[in-house]
Amino acid sequence: MKIYNSxxxxxxxxxxxxxxxxxxxxxxxxxxxxxxxxxxxQAILYDIFRKFLEKQGYExxxxxxxxxxxxxxxxxxxxxxIPADKYAQMMIGEIDGVMRELDVDxxxxxxxxxxxxxxxxxxxxxxxxxxxAYPAPNGDVYFDVDSYPAYGxxxxxxxxxxxxxxxxxxxxxxxxPYDFALWKAAKEGEIFWESPWGKGRPGWxxxxxxxxxxxxxxxxxxxxxxxxLIFPHHENEIAQTEALTGKRFAKYWTHxxxxxxxxxxxxxxxxxxxxxxxxxxxYSNEAIKFALLSTGYxxxxxxxxxxFPNAEGHLVRFYTLIAKAEETFPQxxxxxxxxxxxxxxxxxxxxxxxxxxxxxxxYFKDVSRFLAENDPAARKMTNQIRETYSLLGLFKKxxxxxxxxYAPKEEAPEEVKAVAEERWKARLAKDWAKSDELRxxxxxxxxxxxxxxxxxxxxxx
Numbered sequence: 208m209k210i211y212n213s214x215x216x217x218x219x220x221x222x223x224x225x226x227x228x229x230x231x232x233x234x235x236x237x238x239x240x241x242x243x244x245x246x247x248x249q250a251i252l253y254d255i256f257r258k259f260l261e262k263q264g265y266e267x268x269x270x271x272x273x274x275x276x277x278x279x280x281x282x283x284x285x286x287x288x289i290p291a292d293k294y295a296q297m298m299i300g301e302i303d304g305v306m307r308e309l310d311v312d313x314x315x316x317x318x319x320x321x322x323x324x325x326x327x328x329x330x331x332x333x334x335x336x337x338x339x340a341y342p343a344p345n346g347d348v349y350f351d352v353d354s355y356p357a358y359g360x361x362x363x364x365x366x367x368x369x370x371x372x373x374x375x376x377x378x379x380x381x382x383x384p385y386d387f388a389l390w391k392a393a394k395e396g397e398i399f400w401e402s403p404w405g406k407g408r409p410g411w412x413x414x415x416x417x418x419x420x421x422x423x424x425x426x427x428x429x430x431x432x433x434x435x436l437i438f439p440h441h442e443n444e445i446a447q448t449e450a451l452t453g454k455r456f457a458k459y460w461t462h463x464x465x466x467x468x469x470x471x472x473x474x475x476x477x478x479x480x481x482x483x484x485x486x487x488x489x490y491s492n493e494a495i496k497f498a499l500l501s502t503g504y505x506x507x508x509x510x511x512x513x514x515f516p517n518a519e520g521h522l523v524r525f526y527t528l529i530a531k532a533e534e535t536f537p538q539x540x541x542x543x544x545x546x547x548x549x550x551x552x553x554x555x556x557x558x559x560x561x562x563x564x565x566x567x568x569x570y571f572k573d574v575s576r577f578l579a580e581n582d583p584a585a586r587k588m589t590n591q592i593r594e595t596y597s598l599l600g601l602f603k604k605x606x607x608x609x610x611x612x613y614a615p616k617e618e619a620p621e622e623v624k625a626v627a628e629e630r631w632k633a634r635l636a637k638d639w640a641k642s643d644e645l646r647x648x649x650x651x652x653x654x655x656x657x658x659x660x661x662x663x664x665x666x667x668x
Contacts, residue, residue, distance in 0.1 A: 208263060208555040210429070211505060213437065213460040214361055218557055223428045224458060229260050229267045230423045232457075233314075234415060234432035234440070238298035239279035242305045244481040245466040245473060248499050248508065249433055250311045251600070252463050252558075255500075256429070257314075258598050259554050270422045271314040273299055275321050277411055281397055291398040292321065305483045310492045310600050316422055320414040324400045327409045327417040330451065331389045339450040343380035346392030346405040352385050355446045361460060362438035387443055389413045412443035419448070419456075430457035434464055434505075464507040473510075481510065491613050494519040496600045500560040522601075523614045524662045525567065528574045529589045530606035535578060536586035543584075543591040546570060550595045560599060567592070568661045575662055579632040619665045623652050627665055630656065 209218040223229050233253040236246050250271075257269040274280075275295035284291035299319075320327070331348055334340035339354045352358050359365055388410035393399035399406040409417075419427060425448075432441065441460065448456040465472060468479040486495055498518035502508050546566075553562040570588060577585035593602045619627070630645035649656050654665050 209557055210459050210461065211557045212458075213462050214457075219459065221459070223265065224426055227264070227266060229265045229429065230270075230427040231257060231260075231267060231429040231431070232270045232272075232415070232419055232423070232427055233430075234436055235272045235274070236302060237274040237277055237279060237411075238295050238302060239277070239283050240298070242302045242483045243466075243473070244483060244486060244495075244499075244510070245433065246302075247306070247309055247311075247483045247486075247495070248466060249431075249463055250306055251309070251496055251499060252504050253431055254311045255560070255599060256431070256461075256558055258312075259558065262551075262598065263555075268316065268423070269314045270316040270318055270419070272318040272320070272415060272418055273302075274411065274414060275299065275319050276398060276408055277320075284398070285396075295321070305487070308487050308492065309483060309495065310603070318418040318422060320409060320418070323414070323418050323421055324409065326421045327413055328390075328400075328402050330413060330417040330420065330447075332403065333451055334389065334447060337451065339447070340389055341382065342390075342404045345380050346390075346407055347380055347388055348390035348404055349381055349386040350389055350443070350447050350450075351382060352387070352446065353383060355450045357449070358446050359442065361445055362442050364438060364442070387412060387439065389447070412440055413447060415440075416444050416448045416451075416456075419444075425452040425454050425456075427457050429459045429461060431461040431463070434462040437462060463504045464502070467507050467509045469511055470509060486515065490515045490519050491522065491604075491609070493601050493604065493609075494522055494613070497522060497564065500599060501564050503561045504558055519613055520664070521661060523610065524664075525571050525602070526604075526606045526609045527614070528571050528578065528585075528662070529593070529602065530610060531578055532574060532585040532589040533606060535581070536583045539583045539586035539590070541583070541587040541590065542594065543588045546588065546591045547595045550598075563596075563599070567596070571661045575631070576635045579635050619654060620652075623649065623654050623665065626652065627654075627656060627663065631663055634658070 208221045210221050211218050231253070233249065236242060253269065253271070257267050260267050276291060280295055281291050284294050287294060289297070331340060334350065335342065335348070340348055340350050342348045390402060390404055390407050391410055392404070393406045393408060397408070399408055430441070445456050467473060468481065471479060473479055473481065494515055498514050499508055501518070549566055550563050553559045553566070556562070570592060574585045574588050577588070596602050618624070626645055626648050630642050630649070633641040633645060646656060650668065653668050655668050657664050657666070
């Protein structure tokens with residue numbers, strides 16, 4: 208099994224620190240607002256990574272965090288009049304509900320910044336003692352970037368360009384402008400905790416390092432998050448953790464691509480953020496997963512107007528064939544192990560969901576052919592597809608219930624569907640003359656037929 212390591216910029220054979228066990232951490236959501244599709248994409252991916260590693264026989268401990276105190280949450284608290292801790296708890300409840308609707312499993316361990324303040328303070332104290340951090344007169348504490356010569360190894364940035372795009376605060380309190388905050392002195396009216404440096408709260412970057420150490424110790428196997436976290440967040444995590452322990456923090460760094468909307472980066476400032484709850488009101492959770500996973504996880508996902516409708520259309524066609532196979536061969540319990548083998552091969556190559564999903568079109572074309580031949584192999588294939596692809600969160604629903612909810616409501620008359628099915632069988636048999644004849648018959652009945660690699664669709668003329 209190979210995983211692309213962002214630190215070394217190449218695929219590497221996966222060998223965990225401890226044989227048979229995997230420690231995996233993914234940066235979760237800062238709960239200053241509702242969950243959008245980018246949050247869902249990342250949560251889906253690391254849920255799948257965990258499940259596939261478990262399928263390969265590993266005992267996986269998967270930790271995920273909520274950042275429940277930071278500048279944005281404090282700003283929302285002031286805007287709404289809700290205390291910051293209460294606001295964060297409210298948003299966590301809402302986000303948890305949406306993730307359950309998306310059908311993303313809970314991690315092994317949930318971590319929250321506010322439940323680890325003692326661990327964070329202890330971590331900072333140890334860094335100060337080792338000469339890697341320093342308190343400022345105003346009550347802030349900063350990491351001394353110059354004390355860690357390997358800084359920039361993940362992002363490839365040097366000190367000349369590391370400030371690019373990063374907000375610089377309280378320059379007069381720092382030794383160098385690129386030093387970053389580990390602890391922030393509380394301003395009037397802000398949430399705070401007592402510390403050796405006065406009332407304050409943790410900086411964003413230190414939270415993940417301290418929670419990792421509390422959950423796993425000094426080293427983990429896989430650390431993940433969105434590509435936008437490489438700098439400064441993950442770069443800073445590496446610096447402060449490895450400066451303290453003297454050991455390699457994470458053996459493999461994995462980063463998923465970003466979400467774009469019609470070619471533009473998704474952002475609140477552009478007004479093109481897509482909330483998960485809005486997508487789930489329009490599409491099945493399986494269609495959302497199918498659409499997002501059809502791109503390799505390291506690539507950006509470009510959401511166009513037809514991305515989710517097309518995904519739903521493919522699933523309607525697939526579920527239609529599953530329903531037919533289950534109705535035609537109700538007692539068949541056999542499987543098709545070759546499907547599972549190919550799936551494992553795809554996923555073992557850096558979790559290649561795009562390749563695994565592309566195989567479905569050929570599988571369902573074969574299912575359609577076997578149904579036309581009244582061959583129980585159709586049901587064996589759909590049994591295996593259900594079993595194998597459930598790992599991606601697909602084909603978990605009752606086929607008829609799915610179709611009743613998501614298939615287009617305006618169906619063609621039975622006469623038209625019968626002609627269309629007869630034509631499809633003729634195509635599979637390569638009887639092109641009969642196929643053309645039946646196409647004309649459909650046109651006379653007022654319907655056009657469009658073929659695709661996974662079947663056909665009918666539409667009124």
